[in-house]
Structure formats: C-alpha cells, structure tokens
Amino acid sequence: MTETYPPDPQARAPLWSKFPILRLVPNTLTMLALISGLGAIYFALHAQWRWAVYAIMLAAVLDVLDGGAARLFKCESRFGARLDSISDGIGFGIAPAVMMWAWVLKDAGIIGALAAVVFALCSAARLARFMIMSANPNVPAWTKGYFTGVPTPMGAGLGLLPMALAFQSGHDTAESLLVAGWLVFVGVLMISRLPTPSLKGRRIARVLMIPVALAFGLLVTSLVINPWLTLVLADLAYLISLPGSRARYLARARKEEEKAAAGTP
Numbered sequence: 008m009t010e011t012y013p014p015d016p017q018a019r020a021p022l023w024s025k026f027p028i029l030r031l032v033p034n035t036l037t038m039l040a041l042i043s044g045l046g047a048i049y050f051a052l053h054a055q056w057r058w059a060v061y062a063i064m065l066a067a068v069l070d071v072l073d074g075g076a077a078r079l080f081k082c083e084s085r086f087g088a089r090l091d092s093i094s095d096g097i098g099f100g101i102a103p104a105v106m107m108w109a110w111v112l113k114d115a116g117i118i119g120a121l122a123a124v125v126f127a128l129c130s131a132a133r134l135a136r137f138m139i140m141s142a143n144p145n146v147p148a149w150t151k152g153y154f155t156g157v158p159t160p161m162g163a164g165l166g167l168l169p170m171a172l173a174f175q176s177g178h179d180t181a182e183s184l185l186v187a188g189w190l191v192f193v194g195v196l197m198i199s200r201l202p203t204p205s206l207k208g209r210r211i212a213r214v215l216m217i218p219v220a221l222a223f224g225l226l227v228t229s230l231v232i233n234p235w236l237t238l239v240l241a242d243l244a245y246l247i248s249l250p251g252s253r254a255r256y257l258a259r260a261r262k263e264e265e266k267a268a269a270g271t272p
Contacts, residue, residue, distance in 0.1 A: 033077035034087055037094050040069035044098025051106040059106050066098040067160045092134050099163035100130025115183035122187035129194030130159050153202040153256055162197045166190055168242045175235035202256035
C-alpha cells in the first residue's frame, strides 16, 4: 500500500471529528443543567424540598460533564463558556436562594429576603470574576490548580447544608435567622480571595485510577443510600480542607517568588 506524504490529517483524527453532531453534546449537557436548576425552583415553590435538592445535585453532575465533554471533543467556545456561566448562575445561585427562602427564610421577613438576595448576588459576582480571570493569559500556570473563592457549585452545596442537616436529623425546618446568617457567610466565601482547591486540568496518576474509581463508586452508593448524611459530610470535609488549601497556595507562591528572585541578575 502506498502511503501519501504528507499524511492525511483526517487519518488520525479522533472519531468524533467525523461526526460534527457530537460537538453539540457539551452545550446540550449545559442546557440540561439549566433545566435542572429551573426544576429545583419549581420543586421549591411546591414545597418538594428533597426533589429540589436532587435537582441541584443533578445540575452539579451535568456541570462537571459538560466541561469534560467540551475538552474531550475539543469544542470549547466563548458561546459555551457564557452559556455555562448563565446555567451556573441560575442553578447554583438563584435556585438555592429561592429554595432556602421558600423553606425557612420567609419566616425571617426582610432579613431572610436580604440573605437570599445577598447569596444570589455573590454567586453572580463570583461567576463574573471567574470569566474575567479565565480569559487572562498572564495568569501563572501553577495557579490553575486553585480557584479564587468558593466556586458556585460548591457554594450551592454549602448553602444547602442547613437543609441537609435538618433532613438528616428528622426535622423539616430550621431556625430562620441562623440559616440567613449561614447563607450570607457562604456568599462571602464565594466572593472572597481565599484560594480553594480545583480539580480542573489535574490528571490522575495511573496507579490511582482504581482507588479513585472505587472512591467515586462509594460516593455514588452513599448518595443513594443516605443522601443527606453524605451531603453533610461532603460539605464539612470541604470546609475543613480550606485552611490547608490556603497554606499550600501561600507556600507555592513563596516558592515561585524565590525562584523569580534567584533568576533575577
């Protein structure tokens, strides 16, 4: 068989490059995440709290999948990024705020309403800052392992912590003023300058693939068996990890500064 030179670029092209319709997958997943966020609002307005939380969880899963699909199919675009930002703003900003207000914050009057508004605004500000920072080409590569502030999906999970605690303890309500204060605190975490861990761009070592897969399977199983306890433990584990993340970030920043100083004439 005679080989052509230069080789045909389509010969080694990924399979999905021959099927352009697959490039619609990331944006379709984003749309589904948006629908799931709107579904959470619908369930909250009908006092179906558990289904509302499930909808937020589904939106979080779809949010992870759409970014992975965009990188896999090499079809990342500005349109997709902005659509994802809108979906996150609704699913992880507005939806949790509406849920918490309809659940107990309405009992706190204007304070509860303000807490819900503050949470939603902080979520929007967090997303706007993320879009600006992600478009900055001058950001050092090592900082991509960290977010600035708590990301909105995790902010939604933390914001729903009082609801998960109440359901796990067998109650259907909680102290409205405490929930209002907690929601404002989570909003501040989202817009803070706190370095938080990011898994984006990180590759899993081959020797760790099986343990990570097993851990993921255990997590899914735990969510099915006891979703409220799993959510509580996941939120607490994330909160405990924040001081360590900040310490690692500062240590790496000092190391990079020392490298730069050593390389300066």
